[in-house]
Amino acid sequence: TAEDFGYDGSIGPTYWGERYQECRGKHQSPININVLRVKQVALPDITFIGFNDPIDNVHVTNNGHTVLIEVENEPHPRVSGGPLDGTYVFSQMHFHWGDNDTLGSEDKINHRSFPMELHMVFYKEEYNTVKEAVTHTDGLTVLAFFYELDRHQHPAYDDITSALSNVTDPHSSIVMNNPFSFLNILPYDLRRYFTYRGSLTTPPCSEVVIWLDFEQPVRLTHEQIEVFRELRSASGKIRHNFRPIQPIGDRTVFYNID
Ligand code: SG5
Ligand code: ZN
Numbered sequence: 064t065a066e067d068f069g070y071d072g073s074i075g076p077t078y079w080g081e082r083y084q085e086c087r088g089k090h091q092s093p094i095n096i097n098v099l100r101v102k103q104v105a106l107p108d109i110t111f112i113g114f115n116d117p118i119d120n121v122h123v124t125n126n127g128h129t130v131l132i133e134v135e136n137e138p139h140p141r142v143s144g145g146p147l148d149g150t151y152v153f154s155q156m157h158f159h160w161g162d163n164d165t166l167g168s169e170d171k172i173n174h175r176s177f178p179m180e181l182h183m184v185f186y187k188e189e190y191n192t193v194k195e196a197v198t199h200t201d202g203l204t205v206l207a208f209f210y211e212l213d214r215h216q217h218p219a220y221d222d223i224t225s226a227l228s229n230v231t232d233p234h235s236s237i238v239m240n241n242p243f244s245f246l247n248i249l250p251y252d253l254r255r256y257f258t259y260r261g262s263l264t265t266p267p268c269s270e271v272v273i274w275l276d277f278e279q280p281v282r283l284t285h286e287q288i289e290v291f292r293e294l295r296s297a298s299g300k301i302r303h304n305f306r307p308i309q310p311i312g313d314r315t316v317f318y319n320i321d
Pocket of ligand 1: 126128129131155157182184193197205262263264265
């Protein structure tokens with residue numbers, strides 16, 4: 064649960080496996096993606112359902128490990144197609160970042176880190192709940208988006224950063240003032256992505272995630288990313304919350320370009 068793992072010292076990633084057996088598994092996330100070793104494929108188009116709709120009652124929560132964005136109203140956005148069999152329902156999104164702009168992403172590409180990464184977590188509709196979904200190897204899909212630095216502010220992120228300044232304390236939560244649309248915060252190109260089978264990147268590290276890592280980063284200013292680094296946990300600022308890369312083992316990463 065929430066307070067028994069962290070990113071430093073005796074509760075850091077090196078020790079997760081002592082309490083959570085699955086964190087020692089052979090199909091863990093994150094990984095480094097070596098672009099020379101990926102298998103190029105032309106997968107069916109991904110269908111993004113409800114990503115364009117303005118959503119009211121979006122909750123932003125500092126849970127002491129990251130900031131979670133959740134939607135209250137039904138129906139939740141959905142995703143299908145690509146490598147996915149069936150439809151996956153939005154659960155929550157959250158971010159991983161680093162102490163400075165040279166690190167912070169979880170997956171890496173050719174050993175390159177990005178300053179921040181967004182995870183949109185979806186559970187397979189036929190499993191009805193996240194709790195049930197995490198007991199199936201195809202239970203979750205996470206859409207992952209990298210960030211890179213730009214000199215120009217990304218206006219769609221202003222609503223998020225102003226929400227963040229109201230949840231700097233751990234276990235604080237607010238409802239966003241303005242309607243929020245998923246597509247507005249994503250990169251333009253959603254056709255090029257890497258996909259592989261992996262795990263949750265936090266305990267319990269369940270190996271139930273179909274990862275989709277979109278190639279085109281979202282561009283933010285240093286100042287916009289700095290707002291995330293002001294968020295606090297019970298023991299001070301959340302300076303970093305990314306897990307180190309794990310062995311790829313016998314897995315193949317696929318690269319969709321079509
Ligand atoms: C997130 O990472 C959230 C989890 C999420 C994991 O950071 O974890 C925390 O913030 C620690 C408490 O989301 C929740 O706990 C929802 C309340 O776990 C899940 O989404 C489980 C289904 C791991 O997600 S990740 O692999 O995409 N990084
Ligand atoms: Zn995550």
